[in-house]
Amino acid sequence: MPSIPRFVAYEGYEVLDFKEFLSQGRIEIHLERKKDKPFNCYRCGTQMMAIRGRYRLRLKEMPIFNYECRVWLWRYQGYCSKCKKARSEAVSFISSDTPHLTDRYAWFLGNLFEIAAVSRVAEMFQMKESTALDLDFNRLKRLLTQYKIPEVTEISVDEVYARKHDKFEGESRSRSFLLSFQT
Numbered sequence: 019m020p021s022i023p024r025f026v027a028y029e030g031y032e033v034l035d036f037k038e039f040l041s042q043g044r045i046e047i048h049l050e051r052k053k054d055k056p057f058n059c060y061r062c063g064t065q066m067m068a069i070r071g072r073y074r075l076r077l078k079e080m081p082i083f084n085y086e087c088r089v090w091l092w093r094y095q096g097y098c099s100k101c102k103k104a105r106s107e108a109v110s111f112i113s114s115d116t117p118h119l120t121d122r123y124a125w126f127l128g129n130l131f132e133i134a135a136v137s138r139v140a141e142m143f144q145m146k147e148s149t150a151l152d153l154d155f156n157r158l159k160r161l162l163t164q165y166k167i168p169e170v171t172e173i174s175v176d177e178v179y180a181r182k183h184d185k186f187e188g189e190s191r192s193r194s195f196l197l198s199f200q201t
C-alpha cells in the first residue's frame with residue numbers, strides 16, 4: 019500500500035513519528051518540541067522560566083483523506099511572573115476557540131458551520147454535537163467582539179401583519195401611499 023505523503027509542519031516542533039493505523043481509519047502524528055522553541059505564557063506571552071510540569075495533548079487535526087488524524091505532543095507548564103501563577107506554554111497551532119483541535123481544523127469546521135447546520139457537520143466528521151456547538155459558539159463570540167455595528171442610515175419594514183380584517187380604511191398599496199410613510 020502506498021504511504022501517505024508527509025506534508026505537515028508544526029511551528030516549534032519536529033515531526034518525530036507518523037503512525038498509520040489505516041485498517042482502523044486513523045493516523046497519529048507525534049511531535050517533539052524543538053530545543054529553541056520559546057517558552058511563553060499562553061495567556062500574556064511573557065517568557066516563563068521554571069518548568070512546573072507537562073501534560074499530553076492529543077489534538078484533532080484535519081482528516082487526511084478519510085482517516086481521522088490526531089497530533090500528539092507534550093505541553094509544558096511554567097511559572098508566569100506577570101500572571102503570578104502556573105500557566106501552560108503558548109503553542110501556535112492550538113485553536114483559540116477550543117483546546118481540542120488544531121487551528122486549521124477549527125478554521126475548516128468554522129467555514130462549514132457558515133453553510134451547513136452544526137448537527138450535520140458534527141455527524142459528517144464524527145464529532146459530538148455538543149463539542150461542535152461549543153466550537154461554533156466560541157467562534158461566533160470571538161467574531162462578535164471584532165464586529166462593529168455599522169451606523170444606521172435607513173430603516174425599512176417589510177410585511178408587518180397584525181389584524182383581523184383585510185384592509186384598514188384608507189389603506190392602499192399604491193406607491194404614493196407607501197411613499198408617504200418614508201422619512
Ligand SMILES: [Zn+2]
Nearest residue numbers: 059062098101
Ligand atoms: Zn502570563
